[in-house]
Amino acid sequence: MTELVGNCARYADSVDEQHQRPTRGGNEQRLPPPSWQTGEVVGVIVETPETNTLRIRVPEARPFLPGQYYNIRIPVEGRPRPIQRAYSIGSSPIPDHAVIDVGVRETPGGLVSPVLVRQVQEGDKLEVRGPYGSFTWTEELGGPLLLIGAGSGVVPLMAMIRYAVARPVTVPMHLLFSSKSHEYAIYADDLAVLEERHDWLSVSHVFTRDPLDTRARFHRRIDKEMIAEVYADVQPALAYLCGPPEMVEESEKVLINLGMEPKSVMTEKYD
Numbered sequence: 001m002t003e004l005v006g007n008c009a010r011y012a013d014s015v016d017e018q019h020q021r022p023t024r025g026g027n028e029q030r031l032p033p034p035s036w037q038t039g040e041v042v043g044v045i046v047e048t049p050e051t052n053t054l055r056i057r058v059p060e061a062r063p064f065l066p067g068q069y070y071n072i073r074i075p076v077e078g079r080p081r082p083i084q085r086a087y088s089i090g091s092s093p094i095p096d097h098a099v100i101d102v103g104v105r106e107t108p109g110g111l112v113s114p115v116l117v118r119q120v121q122e123g124d125k126l127e128v129r130g131p132y133g134s135f136t137w138t139e140e141l142g143g144p145l146l147l148i149g150a151g152s153g154v155v156p157l158m159a160m161i162r163y164a165v166a167r168p169v170t171v172p173m174h175l176l177f178s179s180k181s182h183e184y185a186i187y188a189d190d191l192a193v194l195e196e197r198h199d200w201l202s203v204s205h206v207f208t209r210d211p212l213d214t215r216a217r218f219h220r221r222i223d224k225e226m227i228a229e230v231y232a233d234v235q236p237a238l239a240y241l242c243g244p245p246e247m248v249e250e251s252e253k254v255l256i257n258l259g260m261e262p263k264s265v266m267t268e269k270y271d
């Protein structure tokens with residue numbers, strides 16, 4: 001993963017109470033690593049036919065930065081120990097960092113995600129540990145931002161957008177978001193509402209399996225020409241790329257070839 005230069009903390013070190021925002025601290029403030037705790041599922045939102053948001057109340061929650069993730073572990077039959085997977089937080093740490101929304105897409109044949117999507121219900125308890133990750137953005141890093149996501153890769157990017165709304169800040173953000181079709185585009189309705197309300201936000205949907213839907217700007221997989229076109233419009237100072245490794249690596253190369261500094265292109269790969 002490309003690390004952002006400077007003091008990108010592994011997790012937010014504290015909350016600035018006056019401004020109600022998570023802060024990036026120096027080494028002197030580092031907390032001990034997070035430990036496992038039992039969260040309660042306080043809501044389940046069906047986002048698409050294969051993706052649910054699990055809203056989890058975390059009893060001893062730490063402040064987190066937009067873009068970070070939690071680990072979730074569940075018992076799996078035949079396995080001696082619980083199996084853990086990483087899930088990005090899709091919600092803003094403001095106003096309440098103790099309630100996190102994770103967006104889980106079902107990976108067919110997977111050990112953990114089918115259980116989280118098909119079986120977990122409101123009121124269930126889940127073992128969670130976090131936050132983790134340095135794929136983060138807050139306003140002091142500036143913009144304009146180009147956010148590129150595919151499938152569930154949109155989840156941490158949505159946290160950045162929701163954080164900007166909640167602060168509020170008006171740093172220009174453009175989301176290039178690839179999905180199979182509108183039906184499979186996670187947060188599509190929320191994004192439409194936010195785009196309507198906020199001048200600083202614009203969204204280009206990419207539908208790879210629905211060539212006729214005019215709600216998408218592009219109807220093919222994310223490629224060099226597409227990124228160049230969006231790049232010319234947005235003139236980003238920073239880019240955040242999240243999704244399957246191949247998409248992330250290709251997009252990163254394209255942005256660097258277009259003139260972005262490698263340190264300005266942040267990546268998160270969902271293997």
Ligand SMILES: Cc1cc2nc3c(=O)[nH]c(=O)nc-3n(C[C@H](O)[C@H](O)[C@H](O)COP(=O)(O)OP(=O)(O)OC[C@H]3O[C@@H](n4cnc5c(N)ncnc54)[C@H](O)[C@@H]3O)c2cc1C
Pocket residue numbers: 069085086087088089102103104105106107108109110111112113114152155156268269270271
């Ligand atoms: C930092 C980070 C953040 C992430 N955030 C999110 C997020 O916000 N939302 C999200 O949906 N996902 C996210 N992921 C991905 C997530 O962590 C899991 O990898 C994903 O949910 C699949 O887990 P699983 O247990 O369901 O599948 P796995 O059990 O890991 O299986 C994955 C695939 O491999 C196949 N497979 C497994 N074992 C074998 C085998 N022995 N032989 C052949 N094939 C096999 C399965 O059939 C399946 O298709 C994130 C990953 C990272 C690293």
